[in-house]
Amino acid sequence: MSNNRNIVFVKLPADFAHDYPRLSEFLRQDVPIPLEASAENRKLNAKTLTEEIFLSGMLHLLAKNAEHEHANYYRRFVFNVRPNIINELASAARAKADEGCFELALEITDALIGLSPENEGVYELKASILKKQEKKSPHAELFENFEQKDALFKTAYAAAYNDVLNDRDEEALFKIQRLIEQEPRMWQVWFLLGWALRKLKRWEDGTAAFRKTIELGGGNKDARNELAICLMETGGLKQARRELERALFEDPEDVKIISNLGILALKSCNYEEAAGFFRVVLEIDPYDKIAMKYLEKIMESS
Secondary structure, eight states: OEEETTEEEEOOOTTGGGGOTTTTTTOOTTSOEEEEOOHHHHTOOTTTOOHHHHHHHHHHHHHHOTTOTTHHHHHHHHHHHOTTHHHHHHHHHHHHHHTTOHHHHHHHHHHHHHHOTTOHHHHHHHHHHHHHTTTTSSOGGGGTTOOOOOHHHHHHHHHHHHHHHTTOHHHHHHHHHHHHHHOTTOHHHHHHHHHHHHHTTOHHHHHHHHHHHHHTTOOSHHHHHHHHHHHHHTTOHHHHHHHHHHHHHHOTTOHHHHHHHHHHHHHTTOHHHHHHHHHHHHHHOTTOHHHHHHHHHHHHHO
């Protein structure tokens, strides 16, 4: 077995397909089968492997690495074994989103994107789930009105987005630079670049990326909020205030923006105004931990 993060690859014995007539026409002994590297799966052997385990491993791999050298084979395998898999997974993702299990719902949509990157519907599904999650998940608009039609580009874009979302920012930078080379006028890829740079605390580079995002038409509340964070860290407090106020005009109840106005007020030593912003956040969301933390600090120091 060889490892790829939390995936292990199993090389099947030559006579393996004889025990699985349903799979025999799809299995190739020269292509290793990906399995999730759980404690249970590490104990599996050729006699205990099942169709579900194969499918789970392939979907898990495609969600994480849609450009794997054997990705097309795994896709053919999954569709041959489970022809209705797209509808099954889409229904499961919607159900989990309705239950509030957004992380699992998005994992399922990532598997769908890896499995069928040319399918416009799976991107629309992810956008709809991100909309439902908008108070918990950042930057829903990155998947809205996504007009790029090239399937390989979409797959690469989704992979870069997932890297940034899951704190693999350095890894994401290389993918994003390739995306920018292909689509230098697409604001979404510049936003991804700025987002990764901001998380890496490369404030000046992040500022430049978000300014480019806005220049190309991506001047939504998220871009201005992210730009303001970078500006605050480089001393551009007046500019940061202007960007946050524009973002707040778009969505007056966005707690991230209001919290950042509070943080900006703190940086300007305006503690009364800062406390006011954090109280507004708590009126909208009484359990907001950031607002509670800062308001507590202000009260202790007063």
